[in-house]
Amino acid sequence: MPSPRWVDTHAHLTHSRLVDRVAEILATAAAEGVIRIVSAATCAEDALAVTELATNSSIVRAAVGIHPNDTHLAAPGDWDRIVALTENRHVVAIGETGLDKYWKDAPFDVQLDFFARHLDLAERLGLPVVIHCRDAMPEILEFLETRNRPVKGTLHCFTGTLPDAQRLMALGLHLGFGGICTFRNKDSDTFAELIRAVPEDRILVETDAPFLSPHPFRGKTNEPARVAVVGRFIAELRGWPEDKCSEITTQNALALFADRIDGSP
Numbered sequence: 387m388p389s390p391r392w393v394d395t396h397a398h399l400t401h402s403r404l405v406d407r408v409a410e411i412l413a414t415a416a417a418e419g420v421i422r423i424v425s426a427a428t429c430a431e432d433a434l435a436v437t438e439l440a441t442n443s444s445i446v447r448a449a450v451g452i453h454p455n456d457t458h459l460a461a462p463g464d465w466d467r468i469v470a471l472t473e474n475r476h477v478v479a480i481g482e483t484g485l486d487k488y489w490k491d492a493p494f495d496v497q498l499d500f501f502a503r504h505l506d507l508a509e510r511l512g513l514p515v516v517i518h519c520r521d522a523m524p525e526i527l528e529f530l531e532t533r534n535r536p537v538k539g540t541l542h543c544f545t546g547t548l549p550d551a552q553r554l555m556a557l558g559l560h561l562g563f564g565g566i567c568t569f570r571n572k573d574s575d576t577f578a579e580l581i582r583a584v585p586e587d588r589i590l591v592e593t594d595a596p597f598l599s600p601h602p603f604r605g606k607t608n609e610p611a612r613v614a615v616v617g618r619f620i621a622e623l624r625g626w627p628e629d630k631c632s633e634i635t636t637q638n639a640l641a642l643f644a645d646r647i648d649g650s651p
């Protein structure tokens with residue numbers, strides 16, 4: 387096994403930009419030391435595809451759910467299909483769910499309804515939840531804090547402030563860092579400070595492939611192999627050797643997205 391080793395905690399391997407090359411993408415990722423990829427679904431049909439992919443691949447695990455921007459497209463019965471898929475032990479998480487106020491297609495009350503369903507399902511099954519947030523951090527924090535229950539899971543592709551991070555971590559959440567943390571802009575120094583300040587047991591790395599390729603690949607189709615680029619960037623920010631960063635983030639990911647396949651919880 388190559389060292390260091392990484393877990394890409396958020397990718398979309400069934401996206402049309404990746405799905406035809408999955409075998410090659412997985413081989414490239416493995417060569418970079420990626421030992422596991424959590425592939426997140428965006429709708430019921432995609433959840434089935436993600437679960438099938440996970441069932442047929444040793445390093446892929448599935449997150450099943452309906453993306454907030456797809457909630458208004460969900461047909462009657464789609465939610466039941468998601469619930470049924472959780473019986474497959476290659477499903478290790480619920481999502482992605484959350485709230486998105488950037489894209490306006492899905493009415494906000496529909497997003498809230500589905501967000502609550504995902505949270506309740508994850509809690510009932512003891513699985514982590516994968517939360518998407520775009521231009522909706524105050525609403526997500528208010529919703530979760532009003533709900534007033536611990537949340538096991540990740541706020542994927544986190545881009546908020548340190549107070550936001552502290553409130554999410556107080557609820558029990560991990561924070562997923564992806565390509566955005568490598569982008570240079572007016573906020574990058576503040577964000578670097580945040581990454582240095584997050585307790586090491588809450589840090590996860592991810593790609594969100596095919597989106598958000600890290601620097602210097604920005605704008606190109608992203609792949610799980612580039613989780614190593616994100617990991618090396620965080621290692622440098624924290625002053626950690628690469629091996630230390632990979633072990634910390636990999637242990638965090640394996641503990642949160644615990645395997646259900648070999649009899650482990």
Ligand SMILES: [Zn+2]
Nearest residue numbers: 482518519542
């Ligand atoms: Zn997302």
Ligand SMILES: [Zn+2]
Nearest residue numbers: 396426482594
């Ligand atoms: Zn995503």
